[in-house]
Structures are given as C-alpha cells and as structure tokens.
Amino acid sequence: MYQYDQYDQTLVNERVAQFRDQTRRFLAGELSEEQFRPLRLMNGLYIQTHAPMLRVAIPYGLLSSRQLRMLAHIARKYDRGYGHFTTRQNIQYNWPKLEEVPDILAELATVEMHAIQTSGNCIRNTTSDHLAGVSADELEDPRAWCEIIRQWSTLHPEFAFLPRKFKIAVSGAAKDRAATQVHDIGLHLLRNEQGELGFEVLVGGGLGRTPIIGQTIRPFLEKKHLLSYLEAILRVYNLFGRRDNKYKARVKILLKETGVEEFTQMVEEEWSHIRDALELDNKEIERVKTFFNPPGYASNASTDTSFAVKLAENSGFAAWVRVNTVEHKIPGYRAVFVSLKAPGVPPGDITDAQMDILADLADRYSFGELRATHTQNLLLADVKQADLYELWQGLADANLATANIGKASDIICCPGLDFCSLANSSSIPVALEIAARMEDADYLYDLGDIRINISGCMNGCGHHTVGHIGILGVDKKGEEWFQLTLGGSSSNDASLGERLGPAVPKDQVANTVDTILQTYIELREGEESFLETVRRIGMPPFQEKVYANH
Amino acid sequence: MQIIKDGTIIHDDVQHLADAEAPTGNRFTVSFERWKAERESLLAAGCAPGVRLSSGNALADIAGDLPFLDLVVVEFPAFADGRAFSLARLLRERYGYAGEIRARGDFIRDQLYFLVRVGVNAFEPKGGLDLEKLLPALKDFSVNYQAAADDVELIYQKRGK
Ligand code: SF4
Numbered sequence: 001m002y003q004y005d006q007y008d009q010t011l012v013n014e015r016v017a018q019f020r021d022q023t024r025r026f027l028a029g030e031l032s033e034e035q036f037r038p039l040r041l042m043n044g045l046y047i048q049t050h051a052p053m054l055r056v057a058i059p060y061g062l063l064s065s066r067q068l069r070m071l072a073h074i075a076r077k078y079d080r081g082y083g084h085f086t087t088r089q090n091i092q093y094n095w096p097k098l099e100e101v102p103d104i105l106a107e108l109a110t111v112e113m114h115a116i117q118t119s120g121n122c123i124r125n126t127t128s129d130h131l132a133g134v135s136a137d138e139l140e141d142p143r144a145w146c147e148i149i150r151q152w153s154t155l156h157p158e159f160a161f162l163p164r165k166f167k168i169a170v171s172g173a174a175k176d177r178a179a180t181q182v183h184d185i186g187l188h189l190l191r192n193e194q195g196e197l198g199f200e201v202l203v204g205g206g207l208g209r210t211p212i213i214g215q216t217i218r219p220f221l222e223k224k225h226l227l228s229y230l231e232a233i234l235r236v237y238n239l240f241g242r243r244d245n246k247y248k249a250r251v252k253i254l255l256k257e258t259g260v261e262e263f264t265q266m267v268e269e270e271w272s273h274i275r276d277a278l279e280l281d282n283k284e285i286e287r288v289k290t291f292f293n294p295p296g297y298a299s300n301a302s303t304d305t306s307f308a309v310k311l312a313e314n315s316g317f318a319a320w321v322r323v324n325t326v327e328h329k330i331p332g333y334r335a336v337f338v339s340l341k342a343p344g345v346p347p348g349d350i351t352d353a354q355m356d357i358l359a360d361l362a363d364r365y366s367f368g369e370l371r372a373t374h375t376q377n378l379l380l381a382d383v384k385q386a387d388l389y390e391l392w393q394g395l396a397d398a399n400l401a402t403a404n405i406g407k408a409s410d411i412i413c414c415p416g417l418d419f420c421s422l423a424n425s426s427s428i429p430v431a432l433e434i435a436a437r438m439e440d441a442d443y444l445y446d447l448g449d450i451r452i453n454i455s456g457c458m459n460g461c462g463h464h465t466v467g468h469i470g471i472l473g474v475d476k477k478g479e480e481w482f483q484l485t486l487g488g489s490s491s492n493d494a495s496l497g498e499r500l501g502p503a504v505p506k507d508q509v510a511n512t513v514d515t516i517l518q519t520y521i522e523l524r525e526g527e528e529s530f531l532e533t534v535r536r537i538g539m540p541p542f543q544e545k546v547y548a549n550h
Numbered sequence: 551m552q553i554i555k556d557g558t559i560i561h562d563d564v565q566h567l568a569d570a571e572a573p574t575g576n577r578f579t580v581s582f583e584r585w586k587a588e589r590e591s592l593l594a595a596g597c598a599p600g601v602r603l604s605s606g607n608a609l610a611d612i613a614g615d616l617p618f619l620d621l622v623v624v625e626f627p628a629f630a631d632g633r634a635f636s637l638a639r640l641l642r643e644r645y646g647y648a649g650e651i652r653a654r655g656d657f658i659r660d661q662l663y664f665l666v667r668v669g670v671n672a673f674e675p676k677g678g679l680d681l682e683k684l685l686p687a688l689k690d691f692s693v694n695y696q697a698a699a700d701d702v703e704l705i706y707q708k709r710g711k
Contacts, residue, residue: 007693007705016692033660038630039660121630145611153707157667158639158698160662227696238636243605273644276698284706535624 001062001369002147002291004112011154015062015116019043020102027099042122042160044115045101050434053419054101060128060146061089061372065359068370070111072355078104083338083355085348087412088167089127089372090118094419106525115156116150121162123153123234127169127179133292136329139189139533140197142172144227148280152227159234159471163241164249166234166287167206173362176308179232179374181214182390182466184251186234192220193310203233204255204261204268209458209463211496212252217264223285225271228278232271238264291452294330295367295382296543304386316393319441320403325388332385336366338395339402339410341434343362348376348415357398365391374410375451377405391549400416406449409435412463416456416473417480423456425480425506430454433510445518446547450530466490468531469516471509480506486516486542487534501543512546519545552681554673557688559681564621566602566654572580573597582607585615593597597643602654603632609640616647626655635668642669642699662687669699688703700711 004012019039026036038045044055056071063071071091074547075083078100079093086092096104108114117124126149133141149168153159159166164466172189180186186202199221205214210521221229237251240258255263311318323335338358340348350358358378362370365387366380383391395401404410411434415428431454438444453467457474464470470485482504485497504512517530519542524533534542553562565578579600582593592599598620601612604627604635615624622641624634642646653665653671660671666688673684695705 005709007708011691011693011695013707014693018660018690035629035658119599121632149690155664155691157664158635159632159637160664161630161661163632235636239633243631243633281706281710283710287709 001064002143002288004060006375008151009112010437012112012114012116012150012287014199015114015155016102016109016470017103019105023098023102034240038120038161041120041453042117043105044102044118044414045098046119047421051095052098052101054096054104055086055352056091056093056113056114056115058113058372059150060126060132061374062128062143063372064111064360065368065370067113068359068362070107070113072352072359074104074107074351075355081353082349082351082417085350085372085376086463087227087374087376087414089130089374089526090123091372092415094415099295109281112185119165119435120180121164121166122164123156123166123168124154126150126260126323127167127178127183127374129171129173130371130379131177131326131335131381132371133294134328134330134333134335135173135175135177136327137174137492138172138329139174139191140172140177140294141289142170142187142189145172145189145223145286145293146170147288149230153231156234156517158231159238162234162238162249163243164251166237166251168230169193174492176490176492176494177275179463179494179515181494182463182490183214184444184455186214187226190220198222201229201233204252204260204269205494206250206252206526207460207463208250209247209460210250210252211460212256213494213496214252215255217267219262224282225275225278227280228275229267229271231274231278232267235270236263236266239390247526252294295369297330297382298335298384301330301384302384304384307385307388311390314389316403317389319445320392320401321388323385323403323407323445324401328382329359330382334383334385334388335390336380336383336391337373337405338370338380338391338400339404340377340402341410341427341435342399342402343409343439344417344432345399346418347431350378354398354400357394358400361391361394375406375410377410403441404438404444406451406493407438407444408447408450408452409438409444410451411435412451412453412467413453414462416454416462420456422459422462423473424458424475425456425458427454427471427473428481430471430473430482430506437510437514438519446521448529451489451519452513463490464488466494467497468534469513471513474503476503482506482509484512484516484546487531489531498539500539501547504546515545516542531547551650551674554677554681554684554688556671557685559567559625559685564600566623569571573599576619579621582612586611589615599650602652603637604629605637609637611646611707616641616649619647621650621652621672622647623652623654623674626653626657629658629661630655634670638670639668639699642651644681659684659687660690663690667694667698667700667702 202214413431417423455462466488488497600621602623
C-alpha cells in the first residue's frame with residue numbers, strides 16, 4: 001500500500017498543528033461556532049446527538065494492520081471501546097471529546113492517517129473497489145489513481161469551499177463494485193478502440209434527497225489528463241453550482257439544470273485552457289504505482305490439498321468459504337470478507353479487541369493489510385487457501401465469521417437516531433430486527449444475494465435508494481415510520497428503487513420485509529435472484545401481498 | 551486603514567466607492583456593474599481604478615480592461631462562498647493579471663493560506679480581525695501537492711529530484 005514520504009508526513013503533521021490551533025481558538029472564544037463549523041468539518045468532526053463524532057479517513061478503504069491497531073487504541077483510549085465503519089470506507093468514532101480530538105489526530109498521524117476532508121463542503125475521501133488488485137475481471141488496479149486523486153484533492157486551495165460535498169469513486173474492473181454511477185464523479189477505467197486504457201468520466205450521480213444516476217460526459221479520457229479534467233469539472237461546479245439552497249447545491253442539480261450537453265461543453269471549454277499545463281507527471285505516476293505492486297504470492301499455493309479436505313469435513317467452514325470468500329486472480333488464494341454483521345451487533349461496528357485480533361490475523365494470513373468495503377464489512381484480500389481454515393477459526397472466535405456476506409442479514413445501515421442529530425428514525429434497531437429473523441441459515445442462503453439498505457432519514461447515508469430493498473425512516477407526526485423501495489442497485493445495472501407504497505410503522509418493518517421475501521420465494525423462476533424477480537414482475541405482486549390487509 | 555499586502559501589514563488608502571459616490575482620492579474601487587457602465591469616464595480621470603468582483607461576475611467581460619486596473623477585489627459575501635478562489639486563480643492564470651488581487655469581506659484566518667495559493671496577495675478582512683494574528687496563517691503549510699497560481703515547488707517536483 002502507499003507509504004508516506006517526508007512530504008506526505010509533513011503535510012499531515014502541519015494539518016494536526018493547524019487543527020490544534022483552531023480548536024484552541026474555538027475553546028478560547030476567538031472563533032464562533034459558525035466559524036469553527038466548516039473548519040472542524042473539514043477535519044471530520046461533527047457535533048452529534050450525544051457527543052462530537054470523528055470520521056477518520058481510510059483512503060480508498062486500504063488499511064495496514066499497524067493502522068488498525070492504532071484505530072483500536074483510539075477506540076480504547078478516547079472512545080467507548082468501539083468504532084463504526086461507514087459506507088464510504090471510513091471509520092467513525094461516536095464518543096470523542098472535542099478537546100481531545102487534536103491528540104487523536106496527532107496519534108493518527110504517527111501511522112500515516114488523518115481525518116482531512118472526511119466531511120464538509122469539499123472533495124471527500126475517494127472510494128474504490130474493495131477487490132482492487134485481486135479480482136480477475138480487473139483491467140487495471142485503480143488504487144494508484146485513487147492515491148493520485150487523494151494527493152491532488154488534499155487541501156486543494158481552490159476547492160476547499162465548494163457549494164456542497166463532492167465525492168469521487170474509481171473502478172478498474174468490468175464489474176462496478178465502487179458504485180461509480182452514484183457519485184459526483186465516477187471514473188471507470190476502460191479500453192478504447194486502439195486498446196489504450198483511459199477513463200470513462202461520469203458526473204452528477206448521487207444518493208441523498210435527490211437520487212440520480214450519473215451521466216457520462218466523456219466516454220474516454222487519456223490517463224495523463226485525469227487531474228486537469230477533474231479540475232475543469234470542479235471549477236465549473238465551484239463557479240456555477242447553486243449556493244442559495246443547500247438541497248440544490250450538489251453538482252447533480254447543476255447538471256440537471258444546465259442539461260448534460262451544456263454542462264459537458266462548459267467542462268470541455270474550461271479543460272481546453274488547462275489540459276496542457278496540468279498533464280500528469282509520468283515519473284510520479286510510476287512512483288505511486290510501485291506501492292501497489294502485488295505482494296509476494298506463493299507460487300505453489302494451489303498445490304495445497306488440506307483445503308479440500310477441510311471443506312469436505314466441516315460444513316460450517318464450507319458455508320463460510322462459499323459465502324464469505326471470493327475468487328482471487330492468483331490460483332490458490334482467496335479474498336476473505338470479515339463480516340461486521342454478526343447477530344445483535346449494529347452493522348459496521350467493531351470493538352477495540354476485535355480490531356486487535358484482526359490486525360494479528362491480517363499479519364499472519366494476508367500480508368498485514370485489510371480493506372474496508374462500502375457495505376460496512378472488512379476484507380482480507382490475499383489469503384492462501386491452506387490458511388483459510390485457521391483464519392476462519394480465528395475470526396469465529398472473535399465473532400467475525402458470520403457467513404452472511406451479500407445476504408439478507410448483511411444490511412447496510414446508517415447510525416440513525418441513536419447517534420445522528422439529523423435522523424428521523426432509529427435505523428439500527430430495525431436492521432437488527434430484520435437480521436434476527438434470518439438466523440435460520442437454510443432460509444438465509446435460499447434467499448440468495450440480496451441487498452437491504454436502511455437510512456434513518458432522506459439524506460440517505462445508508463444508501464437506501466440503491467438497495468434491492470431500501471428502507472427509509474420518515475417522521476410522521478413525531479412517530480417513526482418507514483418507506484420501502486424495491487429494485488435499486490448500485491452495480492453496473494445501477495437503478496433507483498421504486499416506492500412500494502405507503503410507509504409502514506416501525507414495528508411492522510420486519511414483517512413487511514418478510515412478506516416481500518416470501519413473495520419473492522413464491523414467484524421466482526429457477527435460479528432467479530431477488531433483484532431479477534423484481535425487475536421481471538414489477539411492483540404489483542409485492543404491493544398486493546404487503547398491503548393485502550389494509 | 552491597515553491591510554495585509556505581500557506578507558506585511560501596510561497602510562492603505564483605497565476607497566471602495568458606492569455606485570453613486572464620486573472618487574475623492576487617486577485610488578478607489580468600483581463595482582463590476584459600475585465599471586462596465588462608466589469605464590470610459592473612470593479611465594479618463596487619469597487615476598488608477600480598481601474593480602470589485604462579486605461571486606457571480608463573468609471575468610471574460612473585463613478581461614480586456616485588466617491592464618488598466620490598479621487592483622481587483624474579490625469579495626467574500628460569506629466565508630463559505632468559495633467562488634472567490636476560482637475567480638482569483640483565473641485572474642492570475644487565465645488572464646495573466648499581475649496587479650493586486652485583494653480579498654475583502656467575510657473570509658477567515660484559515661482561508662488565508664489557500665487564498666495566497668490561488669493568487670490573492672492582499673487581505674482586507676471585515677472589521678475586528680487582528681492583522682498581526684492573521685500573519686502566521688500565511689505560512690500554515692510548508693508543502694503543497696497541487697499546482698495553483700503561486701509558483702511554489704510542488705511535492706511531486708521535490709520528489710523528482
Ligand atoms: S441517513 Fe440521515 S439519519 Fe442516517 S446518518 Fe445520514 S443523516 Fe443521519
């Protein structure tokens with residue numbers, strides 16, 4: 001993974017010093033709350049229901065065991081012994097003390113981490129494919145490009161006060177696992193007719209209040225122009241994006257109001273002035289790429305025979321392998337998901353002790369690296385098949401081996417009313433109740449791959465609009481109700497879920513989900529997945545069942 | 551009045567004229583709209599005018615006038631309104647403006663470093679800010695990843711050596 005040199009380190013250290021001074025000035029009354037707000041936000045610090053919430057950046061989800069140990073240490077020393085992984089491959093702490101945040105940032109800086117631009121109206125942490133570098137369908141590892149974007153966007157002087165937040169995702173594989181179509185900018189590595197690799201550039205996707213699928217404004221961008229093109233988009237957005245209404249300030253609204261042709265033309269015009277001056281430096285590209293060279297894989301990993309024996313012997317292990325691991329481009333290796341969706345645990349939560357154990361397991365079995373996924377799980381990307389059994393035991397001992405990845409109990413869920421001051425509803429209890437009904441493994445696996453996403457309000461941090469089943473908390477005269485949608489997806493076939501019908505009260509959500517799943521089981525044809533069934537038969541059969549008694 | 555210019559605190563006598571106000575001294579600024587309406591007469595007076603840009607103004611409209619302008623003011627109606635950053639950078643990079651670019655209004659200390667990088671070289675904050683305390687903010691960082699309107703050596707260039 002990328003390693004800081006003296007310059008990266010200096011910058012992060014200077015940022016810590018700057019934030020320490022900002023916090024001091026705020027506490028001394030020299031900065032008003034209004035003035036401090038954008039400053040703390042740009043360092044990932046929110047003021048939440050109970051306490052400040054600190055969001056720490058995990059650039060494109062990549063984490064070393066050493067960094068994970070530091071995250072565990074911070075959970076222990078400054079928080080209540082746990083952290084929460086988000087849908088943007090970051091981690092949040094819910095209970096830090098404001099006056100201690102500078103110390104937390106200083107500790108993070110010692111392991112090359114920071115909270116820069118994890119919130120606020122600026123360019124946020126760039127996200128990517130959690131299987132980057134290990135999937136067989138990859139054209140090129142996107143992480144070097146993510147790192148180049150990370151550096152370019154870090155403290156970019158022109159784009160630190162944008163109309164609204166700005167999110168970029170990069171995918172380098174045929175299958176889009178980075179949800180590039182629902183980001184402000186989605187970059188998709190592809191090959192043109194001449195066989196050269198470049199980027200398809202999408203703009204204006206996004207979830208939240210006005211969910212929209214992004215549109216392609218440039219089908220092919222040469223790699224050397226990446227930053228100048230991003231800069232052109234950002235400048236157009238900074239100058240012309242709406243600032244009069246924060247709900248209309250995202251770039252998707254600008255694109256909608258101008259139309260994609262005119263928007264594209266504005267960007268291209270801007271770009272024509274800067275493209276030559278801002279070409280990417282080849283040496284620097286190559287330097288960054290070397291950090292993502294493949295680790296020292298064993299060439300004989302696939303000759304192991306113990307794996308097959310264990311699979312045959314132990315059905316629990318076999319189920320876990322089938323559900324929680326995926327193929328790796330190197331024979332004899334697999335990528336292993338670490339489920340943060342154990343029964344009764346809020347989705348994405350992990351304790352300090354679990355983090356420490358996981359760091360050890362990563363050292364032992366996966367080159368000391370981990371990844372955060374946008375489904376709020378973790379991943380050990382490079383595990384030898386011969387090690388899987390021991391790893392499984394180690395994970396199971398730490399309650400991290402629930403075999404449910406991609407299944408109905410692997411629910412994406414925002415913090416909701418339990419922590420978030422914007423929430424309408426408590427999303428976590430709803431997620432736990434739905435998951436609790438999936439404890440029968442046969443039933444869970446029979447349902448197949450299904451994505452259930454829950455947001456506590458229309459800001460959509462739980463990505464409900466792209467859930468196969470989306471669940472959105474709404475406030476009805478002070479009571480928590482939930483609006484359901486079906487048929488959303490953030491993959492290659494991205495689509496927004498369609499509304500099922502009137503909202504249901506909180507105590508009926510799990511029943512409603514049950515009814516939907518039963519309807520699917522009744523009406524599916526052959527091996528059809530839930531999403532395929534919804535797309536084939538549409539909403540009416542589901543509506544009939546759900547609202548039959550109303 | 552005191553302002554910060556080119557890294558030091560100096561006395562400044564520029565008047566920011568309202569649209570109907572007649573200039574009394576030699577150095578003054580007018581709004582973008584007034585400049586467009588009274589360009590000829592303001593130039594004929596033989597003084598050194600400046601223009602105040604607010605966020606929505608189109609730079610192309612005054613591009614040809616830049617050589618006659620003593621200073622250009624980028625106004626901050628609210629500190630969170632970041633358009634001034636792009637305006638300043640365009641003035642320097644696209645239009646090659648070499649005169650004074652002054653940030654004026656509601657910007658805050660923590661924006662100074664970014665403003666310098668996009669080409670602002672003078673600072674006239676809204677009342678109440680202690681200029682002495684602002685000065686260190688010009689040096690918040692010693693390293694920079696990305697190219698902007700200043701010509702500092704960038705991190706990748708340092709690495710390339
Ligand atoms: S979706 Fe709403 S409730 Fe949930 S975390 Fe986001 S803002 Fe808070």
